[in-house]
Amino acid sequence: MRALLIWSQRVTADYRPKVDVRDFTASFRDGLAFCAIIHHFRPALIGDFSSLRAEDVLANNRLAFSAAEEHLDVPALLDPEDMAGCQEPDKFSVVTYLSQLYHVLKDEDGSRQMVRLEADATTTRVARNSESSESGDSLLQSSSSSDVTPVGTPSANKKKDRRGFSREELIAKYGEEIFSVSKERKEEEEEGDSHAVVGKRKTRVDSPMVKSKFAGGGGGGGGVGAICRGLEARMRIFEKES
Secondary structure (H helix, E strand, C coil): CHHHHHHHHHHCHHHCCCCCCCCCCHHHCCCHHHHHHHHHHCHHHHCCHHHCCCCCHHHHHHHHHHHHHHHCCCCCCCCHHHHHHCCCCCHHHHHHHHHHHHHHHCCCCCHHHHHHHHHHHHHHHHHHHHHHHHHHHHHHHHHHHCCCCCCCCCCCCCCECCCCCEHHHHHHHHCCHHHHHHHHHHHHHHHHHHHHHHHHHHHHHCCHHHHHHHCCCCCCCCCHHHHHHHHHHHHHHHHHHC
């Protein structure tokens, strides 16, 4: 349909601004575009085109449809009364009617060849724009992927913590105090661990088992003193018997 629109614009170019073909609906409603196309190829069928007015929608369409049907063997697929009674004619009905006019009149001047060249140029232009857009996108992607840290960039302060934050980022967000607080907490934990070890050792020494094992015998109780007294008594008995 684009080629048909270009052809219609080409053959009605000399009739501007009275005829301005922009689409297949409102541009053809007043009938002047149909009359201009026929007048371009067969001026005698329309007569004095300059005398036609856009307000005479019914008359203009009747003139164009009757001339095409009687002299070009193009059947009147559109009705003049329908064209006058609507705001916009049916697009596909207009395209169908124009297609018949095109096939009858296309070879009577060089408009067909010009339309073909212009359509090819438009297609080439669109293809080039598409290629340029795609190449631009690829350049943007490649440039974004090549944003790496240059060789030799200092990395002393770029050390990340477990959550992926660097020392600089933590200082900027929480201040220097975050590291002093962490140091004090570490010292408190170490001090707590040492107290726990001492307490554990004291608990072992104060346990009843250890006390009973190392208790002395001066008080008449058991332990090492009782063993010594038992041995002395046995030595006396042995000396008497001998």
